[in-house]
Every structure is written in C-alpha cells, then in structure tokens.
Amino acid sequence: MNPTLSLMSAHRTIRRFADVPLDEGDVERAVAAAQHASTSSNIQAYSLLRVRDEAKREELVELTGGQPQVAQAGGFFVVCGDQRRHALVAGRAGRPYEPNLETFLLAVVDASLFAQNLVLAFESFGYGICFIGGLRNRLPEADRLLALPEHVLPLYGLCVGTGAEEPRRRPRLPLEAVLFDERYPSDDELLRQLDRYDAVMADYYAERGKPGYDWSGGIARKFARRNREHLRGLYESKGARLE
Numbered sequence: 001m002n003p004t005l006s007l008m009s010a011h012r013t014i015r016r017f018a019d020v021p022l023d024e025g026d027v028e029r030a031v032a033a034a035q036h037a038s039t040s041s042n043i044q045a046y047s048l049l050r051v052r053d054e055a056k057r058e059e060l061v062e063l064t065g066g067q068p069q070v071a072q073a074g075g076f077f078v079v080c081g082d083q084r085r086h087a088l089v090a091g092r093a094g095r096p097y098e099p100n101l102e103t104f105l106l107a108v109v110d111a112s113l114f115a116q117n118l119v120l121a122f123e124s125f126g127y128g129i130c131f132i133g134g135l136r137n138r139l140p141e142a143d144r145l146l147a148l149p150e151h152v153l154p155l156y157g158l159c160v161g162t163g164a165e166e167p168r169r170r171p172r173l174p175l176e177a178v179l180f181d182e183r184y185p186s187d188d189e190l191l192r193q194l195d196r197y198d199a200v201m202a203d204y205y206a207e208r209g210k211p212g213y214d215w216s217g218g219i220a221r222k223f224a225r226r227n228r229e230h231l232r233g234l235y236e237s238k239g240a241r242l243e
C-alpha cells in the first residue's frame with residue numbers, strides 16, 4: 001500500500017480525546033490543503049467555523065445529544081455549506097440569486113469533499129477525528145448559538161484532537177457490495193453480500209459487548225422512522241430552497 005492508501009485505510013473514529021490543544025499551524029496547513037478538494041465549477045460552497053468558547057462547546061455537548069467529545073477534543077469545528085458569498089456577489093453584480101435543491105446539493109457535496117480532505121490532513125498529522133452529525137439534532141438552537149448568518153448552512157460538527165483511545169477499525173461492506181462492474185446486482189445478490197457482512201459485523205459487535213447486533217438490523221431500525229424533520233424549515237429559514 002502507498003502512504004495515502006495506508007492513511008485512508010487506517011481511519012477509525014475517535015471519541016475520547018486527551019486534553020491537548022491543536023497546533024495552530026497544523027490547523028492552517030490542514031485547511032489550506034483541504035481547500036484543494038475538487039469543487040463544482042470552483043464555487044467553493046463551504047466554510048468552517050471553529051468554536052473555541054468553552055461555554056458554547058458545553059452547550060453544544062447538550063445540543064448534539066450529550067456527546068462529551070464536542071467539549072473534550074483539542075478542537076471543535078462546524079462544517080457549513082456556504083452560499084453567502086454567492087448571494088453577496090450576485091447582489092453586488094445586480095443579479096438575482098436563485099437557490100434551489102440543486103444549489104443546496106452543490107453546497108452539501110462541496111462541503112463534504114472539503115471535510116473529508118480535511119479529516120485526512122488531520123489524520124496525517126496523527127490527530128483523531130469524530131464527525132458530529134448530532135449537530136442536526138437540535139439544529140435551530142445550534143444555529144442560533146453559532147450566530148450563523150443567512151445562506152450559511154450548518155451541516156455537521158467535527159472534533160479533532162489527540163486521541164485517548166485505540167478503537168478497532170470498523171469493518172466495511174465487502175468490495176463486491178460496493179463496486180459493480182457494468183450492471184447493478186439483483187436484490188438476491190445484494191442480500192447475499194449483506195448476509196456475509198452481517199456475519200462480520202455480528203463478530204465486531206459481540207467483541208464490543210453488543211451480542212446479537214448486526215448491520216442490517218441496525219439499518220432497518222434506523223430508517224424505520226423519519227428523523228430530524230425540522231431541517232427543511234431551518235435551512236429554508238436561512239435562505240436555502242429545497243425544491
């Protein structure tokens with residue numbers, strides 16, 4: 001494996017962090033490198049808000065569903081889809097700014113390509129990371145707390161810091177369940193692949209003290225009900241259009 005593949009394959013989420021601050025130079029180097037992620041038509045529809053204030057971070061622990069790593073990690077960031085620069089330059093040029101579902105997706109995709117590059121950069125320095133989708137649990141409150149202006153859409157948080165645990169890597173789907181050659185497999189084939197993965201994941205969970213769990217069961221439970229139904233209202237209140 002080359003060093004890039006080794007780094008990518010070594011990823012595991014870290015949820016316990018040592019009380020060690022981030023090196024400021026590391027942050028700048030990581031962000032500058034991550035900015036070279038591909039971006040649709042160079043629109044660069046993202047920004048990254050660092051939250052340093054301890055009281056705010058404690059409040060975010062609560063708002064994200066009681067995730068202590070949000071306060072503990074050396075650094076906590078919010079990844080935002082950012083359409084504000086676009087709206088501003090459109091206004092300055094005397095043109096309308098017309099957001100829709102496509103511009104929302106552009107921002108989410110751009111921000112996520114940037115964020116994953118950022119994670120790899122931090123991991124290459126030896127930091128551990130944890131994305132925090134829990135930021136969307138109570139997003140209107142988090143958005144108010146962060147005082148994000150119109151057209152800046154908070155998507156998820158990111159903890160970065162010196163890890164204080166060495167978790168096992170989480171197994172992924174087998175390659176043949178992800179990489180298809182020419183034709184998408186039948187449902188029977190898909191389900192057979194997922195059965196094999198379930199067996200691997202059942203071992204993984206049993207080792208972690210959760211016997212009887214597997215991947216399919218977790219997925220079926222997760223998507224049995226709609227979650228975070230406030231998101232459309234919040235994003236539309238910030239100028240996004242989801243149609």
Ligand SMILES: Cc1cc2nc3c(=O)[nH]c(=O)nc-3n(C[C@H](O)[C@H](O)[C@H](O)COP(=O)(O)O)c2cc1C
Binds near residue numbers: 011014130133
């Ligand atoms: C967008 C996104 C949001 C996530 N949100 C959370 C979160 O709120 N809390 C958490 O502990 N892990 C969170 N994770 C981490 C995932 O649970 C983790 O990546 C996944 O289970 C695979 O495990 P691994 O990263 O250790 O390989 C998130 C991951 C992503 C990509």
